Amino acid sequence: xxxxxxxxxxxxxxxxxxxxxxxxxxxxxxxxxxxxxxxxxxxxxxxxxxxxxxxxxxxxxxxxxxxxxxxxxxxxxxxxxxxxxxxxxxxxxxx
Amino acid sequence: xxxxxxxxxxxxxxxxxxxxxxxxxxxxxxxxxxxxxxxxxxxxxxxxxxxxxxxxxxxxxxxxxxxxxxxxxxxxxxxxxxxxxxxxxxxxxxxxxxxxxxxxxxxxxxxxxxxxxxxxxxxxxxxxxxxxxxxxxxxxxxxxxxxxxxxxxxxxxxxxxxxxxxxxxxxxxxxxxxxxxxxxxxxxxxxxxxxxxxxxxxxxxxxxxxxxxxxxxxxxxxxxxxxxxxxxxxxxxxxxxxxxxxxxxxxxxxxxxxxxxxxxxxxxxxxxxxxxxxxxxxxxxxxxxxxxxxxxxxxxxxxxxxxxxxxxxxxxxxxxxxxxxxxxxxxxxxxxxxxxxxxxxxxxxxxxxxxxxxxxxxxxxxxxxxxxxxxxxxxxxxxxxxxxxxxxxxxxxxxxxxxxxxxxxxxxxxxxxxxxxxxxxxxxxxxxxxxxxxxxxxxxxxxxxxxxxxxxxxxxxxxxxxxxxxxxxxxxxxxxxxxxxxxxxxxxxxxxxxxxxxxxxxxxxxxxxxxxxxxxxxxxxxxxxxxxxxxxxxxxxxxxxxxxxxxxxxxxxxxxx
Numbered sequence: 119x120x121x122x123x124x125x126x127x128x129x130x131x132x133x134x135x136x137x138x139x140x141x142x143x144x145x146x147x148x149x150x151x152x153x154x155x156x157x158x159x160x161x162x163x164x165x166x167x168x169x170x171x172x173x174x175x176x177x178x179x180x181x182x183x184x185x186x187x188x189x190x191x192x193x194x195x196x197x198x199x200x201x202x203x204x205x206x207x208x209x210x211x212x213x
Numbered sequence: 214x215x216x217x218x219x220x221x222x223x224x225x226x227x228x229x230x231x232x233x234x235x236x237x238x239x240x241x242x243x244x245x246x247x248x249x250x251x252x253x254x255x256x257x258x259x260x261x262x263x264x265x266x267x268x269x270x271x272x273x274x275x276x277x278x279x280x281x282x283x284x285x286x287x288x289x290x291x292x293x294x295x296x297x298x299x300x301x302x303x304x305x306x307x308x309x310x311x312x313x314x315x316x317x318x319x320x321x322x323x324x325x326x327x328x329x330x331x332x333x334x335x336x337x338x339x340x341x342x343x344x345x346x347x348x349x350x351x352x353x354x355x356x357x358x359x360x361x362x363x364x365x366x367x368x369x370x371x372x373x374x375x376x377x378x379x380x381x382x383x384x385x386x387x388x389x390x391x392x393x394x395x396x397x398x399x400x401x402x403x404x405x406x407x408x409x410x411x412x413x414x415x416x417x418x419x420x421x422x423x424x425x426x427x428x429x430x431x432x433x434x435x436x437x438x439x440x441x442x443x444x445x446x447x448x449x450x451x452x453x454x455x456x457x458x459x460x461x462x463x464x465x466x467x468x469x470x471x472x473x474x475x476x477x478x479x480x481x482x483x484x485x486x487x488x489x490x491x492x493x494x495x496x497x498x499x500x501x502x503x504x505x506x507x508x509x510x511x512x513x514x515x516x517x518x519x520x521x522x523x524x525x526x527x528x529x530x531x532x533x534x535x536x537x538x539x540x541x542x543x544x545x546x547x548x549x550x551x552x553x554x555x556x557x558x559x560x561x562x563x564x565x566x567x568x569x570x571x572x573x574x575x576x577x578x579x580x581x582x583x584x585x586x587x588x589x590x591x592x593x594x595x596x597x598x599x600x601x602x603x604x605x606x607x608x609x610x611x612x613x614x615x616x617x618x619x620x621x622x623x624x625x626x627x628x629x630x631x632x633x634x635x636x637x638x639x640x641x642x643x644x645x646x647x648x649x650x651x652x653x654x655x656x657x658x659x660x661x662x663x664x665x666x667x668x669x670x671x672x673x674x675x676x677x678x679x680x681x682x683x684x685x686x687x688x689x690x691x692x693x694x695x696x697x698x699x700x701x702x703x704x705x706x707x708x709x710x711x712x713x714x715x716x717x718x719x720x721x722x723x724x725x726x727x728x729x730x731x732x733x734x735x736x737x738x739x740x741x742x743x744x745x746x747x748x749x750x751x752x753x754x755x756x757x758x759x760x761x762x763x764x765x766x767x768x769x770x771x772x773x774x
Contacts, residue, residue, distance in 0.1 A: 157671045164663045169580035179671035186593035187679035194471040201695040
């Protein structure tokens with residue numbers, strides 16, 4: 119068994135995938151937003167039997183998920199101010 | 214002692230030692246068939262103590278079966294098979310045999326009935342995993358392997374001290390439930406937690422694993438931390454401290470993974486994050502929580518291996534590992550993209566994937582125990598997992614901007630290994646019962662309810678929205694983030710250099726004058742007794758006679774006085 123060597127083809131061929139077309143990306147975005155709206159509205163139809171009071175707040179998982187992620191990104195950026203270093207800090211991958 | 218039952222771990226270890234003698238297709242068959250045969254042997258191990266032997270004054274039980282042991286031994290054997298298939302094209306002749314010794318030792322820990330056997334196999338794992346890392350062959354991995362071994366030997370020493378204390382205090386070597394109620398038990402707990410990637414030494418994991426070869430990291434991700442989860446489930450269930458240790462690991466993993474640029478370091482941090490979920494489950498300690506921790510270890514090994522296989526394929530085919538140099542690979546690596554994305558969805562506990570049916574049991578246990586803050590933490594962390602591993606990894610590696618790289622798909626053995634593990638991720642997510650039947654306690658949990666699916670989708674999809682809204686903040690830069698390995702890579706060497714300088718200063722301040730003094734004394738002796746010295750000079754016979762006469766006169770005088 120042997121593997122083929124790394125294959126790189128510069129200059130690269132023009133992107134021609136369905137996803138490379140900005141119109142299709144826009145379409146995906148619209149679909150995504152529609153699904154987001156659907157998951158929130160579906161809460162009206164599904165009984166959620168919450169364990170905690172806060173879980174009973176409308177669309178709890180939606181806004182809590184969004185807020186938690188935003189908070190974690192902000193926390194990470196804050197930590198980066200203190201702890202970020204160039205990636206050759208420990209020598210060029212050779213420490 | 215029953216001779217009819219073979220020890221699956223030892224069979225894998227002995228088989229691994231024979232592997233280097235094989236070549237060509239015979240080796241390829243052996244690499245896949247050996248772990249599968251071992252998997253069969255695991256299922257032949259009956260409940261209760263199977264092998265027993267006397268050692269010093271103690272009865273050791275190197276082979277003992279029960280549901281928990283079988284669950285972990287099963288996934289370790291399965292992982293060795295999948296990893297072996299993925300690594301068939303690996304040129305290093307050391308890596309796969311070392312990985313099989315590593316896997317065999319992990320199975321040995323899972324099937325061990327006493328602490329001495331646990332310790333012996335854990336140390337064998339440390340050595341074998343170091344060899345896996347080492348076999349990558351470049352200077353960076355050699356140095357990373359040295360740091361990795363240093364941390365694990367330290368953990369081993371702490372564990373050994375704890376086990377010795379435990380044996381002295383209780384007179385028992387059996388590996389049973391303990392509580393952190395004595396120094397010995399604390400030391401055992403710390404020894405286990407070092408292997409789990411718990412703070413403050415957690416940095417050994419993201420420091421070492423990404424330095425292994427494209428296939429080596431796949432093996433490394435599976436065994437050490439999950440063996441630690443296993444011994445914690447057996448040794449310290451319901452230890453409340455573990456809840457907080459686990460929560461710390463969860464958020465540490467997310468935050469560091471968000472800042473990371475190296476694709477395999479992102480996944481390494483997410484191992485710490487995922488093991489955190491398991492540790493929280495162990496800390497909660499109810500049957501539901503322990504089932505959740507065990508099930509999550511099982512599913513995690515598979516989807517993490519799958520993620521690292523897709524990353525390994527990218528590394529092999531492009532020779533690049535930084536997100537800032539990757540992107541757009543879906544054009545020419547569609548299969549790798551799909552498999553990596555399935556792994557990413559599974560780690561995020563998306564419905565219909567394996568993570569959904571395992572991780573949610575830990576959250577459910579927190580809710581059942583009315584642990585509001587723990588539950589909120591776990592829910593926020595579930596969102597964060599989707600953020601740092603579920604979207605970030607596939608987005609920056611396979612999509613984002615077009616990097617211009619047009620690598621081919623990896624060789625067939627690697628594609629089949631990814632397909633096999635991707636299949637398992639989906640199969641377990643769709644059909645959870647076989648896994649639930651393997652869990653240590655009876656499962657009283659239904660993952661697919663309308664409420665659970667809906668709330669999980671809300672949580673994950675809105676996390677996805679947060680990712681794309683905040684994307685400018687997540688742009689990759691050519692940076693690393695300092696972690697606790699800074700302590701032993703920079704602070705300790707700096708302290709040592711400082712000590713050396715201080716010593717040199719002391720030498721200058723004290724030793725030089727001392728040397729001058731000694732030299733002065735020696736010179737004086739030389740002047741007096743040396744060849745030209747006053748006391749070594751040749752004297753004339755007449756002066757000798759004169760002095761003898763003076764001496765005799767003196768003696769005569771003293772005699773009569």
